[in-house]
Amino acid sequence: MQFKFIDLFCGLGGFRIAFEKMGGKCVFSSDIDEHVQKTYKLNFGEQPYGDITKINAKDIPNHDILCAGFPCQPFSTAGRRLGFEDTRGTLFFDVARILKEKKPIGFILENVKGLTNHDKGNTLNIILNTLNEIGYDYKYKILNAKNYNVPQNRERWYCIGVRKNSNINIEDFIFPEEVKLTKTLSNIIENNITSSDYKISSTCKKNVETYIKKNNINIAPYTLAYDIRPSRCHFVTGDISNCLTAKMGTGGCNVAVVIKQNRKLTERECLRIMGFPDNYKIGKGYQAYKQIGNSVVVPVICKLAEKLIDLCDFD
Numbered sequence: 001m002q003f004k005f006i007d008l009f010c011g012l013g014g015f016r017i018a019f020e021k022m023g024g025k026c027v028f029s030s031d032i033d034e035h036v037q038k039t040y041k042l043n044f045g046e047q048p049y050g051d052i053t054k055i056n057a058k059d060i061p062n063h064d065i066l067c068a069g070f071p072c073q074p075f076s077t078a079g080r081r082l083g084f085e086d087t088r089g090t091l092f093f094d095v096a097r098i099l100k101e102k103k104p105i106g107f108i109l110e111n112v113k114g115l116t117n118h119d120k121g122n123t124l125n126i127i128l129n130t131l132n133e134i135g136y137d138y139k140y141k142i143l144n145a146k147n148y149n150v151p152q153n154r155e156r157w158y159c160i161g162v163r164k165n166s167n168i169n170i171e172d173f174i175f176p177e178e179v180k181l182t183k184t185l186s187n188i189i190e191n192n193i194t195s196s197d198y199k200i201s202s203t204c205k206k207n208v209e210t211y212i213k214k215n216n217i218n219i220a221p222y223t224l225a226y227d228i229r230p231s232r233c234h235f236v237t238g239d240i241s242n243c244l245t246a247k248m249g250t251g252g253c254n255v256a257v258v259i260k261q262n263r264k265l266t267e268r269e270c271l272r273i274m275g276f277p278d279n280y281k282i283g284k285g286y287q288a289y290k291q292i293g294n295s296v297v298v299p300v301i302c303k304l305a306e307k308l309i310d311l312c313d314f315d
Helices: 013-023 034-044 092-104 117-133 203-215 248-252 267-273 286-293 297-313
Strands: 004-008 024-032 065-068 106-112 136-144 157-162 226-230 232-236
Touching: 004 013, 004 092, 013 297, 024 286, 065 092, 065 136, 065 267, 092 106, 106 297, 117 136, 117 157, 117 203, 117 226, 117 297, 157 297, 203 226, 203 232, 203 297, 248 286
Parallel strands: 004 024, 004 065, 065 106
Antiparallel strands: 106 157, 136 157, 226 232
16 A cells, blocks of 8 residues: 655655655645745645644645654743643644644654753653653654765754554664765765855855864865854864754855865755755755755655654555
């Protein structure tokens, strides 16, 4: 049987790419960002629904798997009570209310590593207690993209869940084993980028050079500098990238710089660092960088999707 899934807070559709690769059919997608909606439609031919908080869960099609890289907003009631009621007013509540209403067999959630210690762990406890309360068993783990053949130092929280009455044992779910990194920035970064759109300013160049000299940094062909300021500059060695974030969309020197080429990473190179295929379509400029930084790492989701689908045994 072809399983069905939904793509909440869909972004660029990284979950969709992974689960379609496993033979699934996306029956619903949603994202409030109009720029994201245009990119998503350009690639998948479908316009995602908008604000999930205004969508009645009853109107969402039945599905087998729920996917959500939900934004982590502060939980105003964290630490008072645990359970479903404490999630109201946060975007995780919308994930929870859809799970409660539609009762899919399983789910996969993604968020920043900081979720695990937000509000001294109360936020995570509320999420986990809510999942338990609405009838789901779960497992979670922090995975780093660089351990799954993606040249990016990106740690994220992943939570896999199955419905309690589904006769599926969550303990049978095993997170994917780490693999040797064979794909590096040298496989991703191009050497013939000449567009002035990516050239860094003289001030940015000076700041980078100052910190190279100050810290005696050994610069290889694909060494990146990021978070470049007059007061600081960070470098990533070892032929991998720093963690790409939505901050890239705020302008300035927030997109990592290929030092030897005196230019910032292109949108295409950033997509590759997130594991998107080269045929993925995206625009230019800061909106594109923001969308990329907010996305999930496709190869990591692919490995998790494969494990989850095997666990659920959709035959």
